[in-house]
Amino acid sequence: MNFLMMCGVTNDVIKKIIENNNDSIILNAEWNIENVVSSIEYFKSIGIENIDDILINRFDIFLRGREKLKKKIDSLKDIDFINSINLDIKNINLLD
Numbered sequence: 001m002n003f004l005m006m007c008g009v010t011n012d013v014i015k016k017i018i019e020n021n022n023d024s025i026i027l028n029a030e031w032n033i034e035n036v037v038s039s040i041e042y043f044k045s046i047g048i049e050n051i052d053d054i055l056i057n058r059f060d061i062f063l064r065g066r067e068k069l070k071k072k073i074d075s076l077k078d079i080d081f082i083n084s085i086n087l088d089i090k091n092i093n094l095l096d
Helices: 002-007 011-020 023-031 033-046 051-057 059-064 066-075 078-087 089-095
Strands: none
Touching: 002 011, 002 033, 011 051, 023 033, 023 059, 033 051, 033 059, 033 066, 051 059, 051 089, 059 066, 059 089, 066 078, 066 089, 078 089
């Protein structure tokens, strides 16, 4: 999970990600580094502010990759979705 550091994720957050997510999600992330990194970069680029909380609580979201996330967020009227995520992390469930 050290690859997350190149995205600005701290060691403390990485530890919490590992604690809060099952082994299969963590292993999947190791196999799909490109998807995870592109997803984090995409979230940063559109103004999602609470990325660390999403990483810790819904790391599976980042396994989808930038293109799948962009397509889904575009369908949700992206600015409204972004604002709702920044207000309450629970709104990330709209991506399911």
